[in-house]
Amino acid sequence: MAWSGNKEDGEGKSRRGYHHGNLREALIAAALDLIGSKGPAGFTFAEAARSAGVSAAAPYRHFRDRDDLLSDVARQGFERFEQFLANAWNEGRPDPRTAVNYLGKAYLAFARTEPAYYSAMFEANISLDDHPELRKAGDRAFEIVRKAAEELSATLPSRPPSLMLALHIWSFAHGIASLFARGDSGRRNLPMSPEDLLEAAMLVYLEGLGSSSK
Amino acid sequence: MAWSGNKEDGEGKSRRGYHHGNLREALIAAALDLIGSKGPAGFTFAEAARSAGVSAAAPYRHFRDRDDLLSDVARQGFERFEQFLANAWNEGRPDPRTAVNYLGKAYLAFARTEPAYYSAMFEANISLDDHPELRKAGDRAFEIVRKAAEELSATLPSRPPSLMLALHIWSFAHGIASLFARGDSGRRNLPMSPEDLLEAAMLVYLEGLGSSSK
DNA sequence: ATGCCATGTGAAGGGCCTTTACATCAAAGC
DNA sequence: GCTTTGATGTAAAGGCCCTTCACATGGCAT
Known part of the structure; x- marks a missing residue:
């Protein structure tokens, strides 16, 4: 629970249906939102993770930093x-x-x-x-x-x-x-x-x- | 001790000879140094304070934030x-x-x-x-x-x-x-x-x- | 001498970044 | 089917930062 609802249950398995499904893209989308609303300096890794509904450490599985x-x-x-x-x-x-x-x-x-x-x-x-x-x-x-x-x-x-x-x-x-x-x-x-x-x-x-x- | 040596003991009392003397300008100078070496994002309030030899809270007496x-x-x-x-x-x-x-x-x-x-x-x-x-x-x-x-x-x-x-x-x-x-x-x-x-x-x-x- | 105000301190709350050990789940092979 | 394995996520912790607050201190005006 607590995934943002993009599991696309019936169709594409959205890449490789894992815990989250496609965290990488969700993080990019979240980052885009945050940068748009608060500038590139206002964006934080932690908040992007929260937006995607995962812990603060999860993004490190997809991005170096x-x-x-x-x-x-x-x-x-x-x-x-x-x-x-x-x-x-x-x-x-x-x-x-x-x-x-x-x-x-x-x-x-x-x-x-x-x-x-x-x-x-x-x-x-x-x-x-x-x-x-x-x-x-x-x-x-x-x-x-x-x-x-x-x-x-x-x-x-x-x-x-x-x-x-x-x-x-x-x-x-x-x-x-x-x-x-x-x-x-x-x-x-x-x-x-x-x-x-x-x-x-x-x-x-x-x-x-x-x-x-x- | 630990002031950067700009007390100018014998002369101008550098503004209003206080605890530090002229922390405000010292902080600006420190900020300039830090921005120059690490970019405007790399600069931190705390480090500027350290450079000036004062506590992290001191800058708030001279700058809102x-x-x-x-x-x-x-x-x-x-x-x-x-x-x-x-x-x-x-x-x-x-x-x-x-x-x-x-x-x-x-x-x-x-x-x-x-x-x-x-x-x-x-x-x-x-x-x-x-x-x-x-x-x-x-x-x-x-x-x-x-x-x-x-x-x-x-x-x-x-x-x-x-x-x-x-x-x-x-x-x-x-x-x-x-x-x-x-x-x-x-x-x-x-x-x-x-x-x-x-x-x-x-x-x-x-x-x-x-x-x-x- | 006294009191006031500006200036600085230390501690604390909250947040962020990143690492580490651990858990879990999917897929692949036996 | 069952186990192994690697990818993915979590919790906790360390370190740093920003900011505020109560408190200390020292110059200056009276």
């Missing part, structure tokens, strides 16, 4: 992020320039609609050396931007280095997201939406690269 | 930041465009050379509502950028809105600083320096605003 769980949340976040960005880019349709704008907006949208993931990904200060999977997941997400930059560069007369272009786009979106696009309770407010701020910046920036304005 | 001390570090950080940025801007000398470049470089330099302050300012997640002084200090620092943007705008044919310009500069510098200009042990590495990345971005951006290139 608290950071290991956090890094798994972050990794999952980067995977979703990658999908999200890829959808927005949509292989450069209708045209690279417009698609890159969508990409930037998606970055901001992700930060706003998935604050828990975003926190784990960028604000939890997880060592990338101790969690190589996390680094790889982040790299894969960046690859979407990288590819977009490549195709956009190809449409520009000046043919700017695509890596530089990608880093500029990522940095700009990240800066605006970090500063202004968090629900962060007590953050600063703008005279314009983060999306408009980013779009304006991209417009000016691409103009500077010699885009034919539209 | 742990966050209150952190917010004071952050506030002090913003004040230094403001000075640092103002020096770099140097009232627009030799010319606004060059001075803005210095400003951006200063942003990155601060993030790199004062990681403890930077952490407290931007990564400690201190509620701005609970610490209005902190918000004000941040606003004052931003004002430097705001003023620089105003003067730079005046030199540009297109006369872009200076607030937008300031937000763009701040966001860009912040994004690059957050992603790449931290000693953060295990962070990502670039094919170019953060400074070069920022300078290139500013170059393109200003070109886009119709600057006469140089």
Whole structure:
């Protein structure tokens, strides 16, 4: 008794029907909830265990330590992020320039609609050396931007280095997201939406690269 | 015994020569050290107290709680930041465009050379509502950028809105600083320096605003 | 000299992270 | 079917942290 009711009695045995059934995923889900409601610092291993209805020691059967769980949340976040960005880019349709704008907006949208993931990904200060999977997941997400930059560069007369272009786009979106696009309770407010701020910046920036304005 | 030797016996009585003398500042200094070596999350109130040679309860005579001390570090950080940025801007000398470049470089330099302050300012997640002084200090620092943007705008044919310009500069510098200009042990590495990345971005951006290139 | 208030102490309650020895349950092999 | 075995969970304990409270102390004003 006291399992959260996800035993799925009649169907999938939810992995390998054990004591809990699928504690690992339950813990990740609990962590996501807690991070979302109280920030990445407010989340505690013990409380995640309580949410899942197990003792405080149980999580150690599935994660090396608290950071290991956090890094798994972050990794999952980067995977979703990658999908999200890829959808927005949509292989450069209708045209690279417009698609890159969508990409930037998606970055901001992700930060706003998935604050828990975003926190784990960028604000939890997880060592990338101790969690190589996390680094790889982040790299894969960046690859979407990288590819977009490549195709956009190809449409520009000046043919700017695509890596530089990608880093500029990522940095700009990240800066605006970090500063202004968090629900962060007590953050600063703008005279314009983060999306408009980013779009304006991209417009000016691409103009500077010699885009034919539209 | 066991005070860190700053009694200044012969001179200023260091404020109001009390038990410790100036515990408040000693705690801030200790916090800065600890944040610098172990990140803002690694810093603990208790250890700061030990560093200062007092009991764990003593800090509560000077700070409401742990966050209150952190917010004071952050506030002090913003004040230094403001000075640092103002020096770099140097009232627009030799010319606004060059001075803005210095400003951006200063942003990155601060993030790199004062990681403890930077952490407290931007990564400690201190509620701005609970610490209005902190918000004000941040606003004052931003004002430097705001003023620089105003003067730079005046030199540009297109006369872009200076607030937008300031937000763009701040966001860009912040994004690059957050992603790449931290000693953060295990962070990502670039094919170019953060400074070069920022300078290139500013170059393109200003070109886009119709600057006469140089 | 006296009393007040700011400053510091020690102890205590409560919480968290993590480890260790122990229990239990599922599956696999005999 | 029964036993073995390894994965999974528990209870308890150590260590550290945050915060509060009652109490001590020492400067300063009167």
